Amino acid sequence: MRMSKIVRTGANLLYPFILIFGLYVIMHGHLTPGGGFQGGAVVATAAALVIVAYSYDEVAGMLKKTAMKARESIGLLLFIGAGIAALVVGAPFFYNFLANSGLLFGMPVIPGPNPGDLNTAGVIPIMNIAVGIEVWGGLAIILLYMLSGIRKEES
């Protein structure tokens, strides 16, 4: 079953917008609803759109399996690295040592109602980014392996 030109054009058109929205949900995980898992699932939906619209040989040129595996591993390493880094500083495991420190994501939170400052919350945005990258790679690799199972039958 080959998808029509309408589906392919729609997938090409929507892919960057879904990608940007998913990355926005990941990046603003500590300010707005959503977070690492939700944003990663939205980004993986963009990959799923391309995977559904094209055949395996065409998808293999766009989304590399090794790149998705690397994303999964890098996300997990970044997450556990953020936990270990707190031990290196001398605090308990997963301690939020970056909050209110003035470094990366280290600004103090403004009291009262405000639109929200992206540069707050310490380690939490870093963990959101890690989980987002990991979920992106993990869910995309599931779909890529499912699609590679029907490579022979599809002519």
Place this chain on the structure above:
Amino acid sequence: MIDMVIHTLVIAGLIASALMVFYFRDLLAAALAAGFFSFLISLEFYILQAPDVAISQAAIGAGLTTAIFIIAIRATTRYEGGQP
């Protein structure tokens, strides 16, 4: 009042799309109806003020599950009850 009307419409749409999944013989249409069911569930979560769950449900239920169903249909036959 307007709240009750929206809830009733969403639940009626849920039941209608669930019946569509049951009655369609075209499996691609049935998969898309299941995706629409998932989308309505996520709308209901949003109305019940759980936007976090709504984003998860829209991405996983309406997006990825439908994609997996469509990939499975591409690997097998499109119509139910036919010859293998």
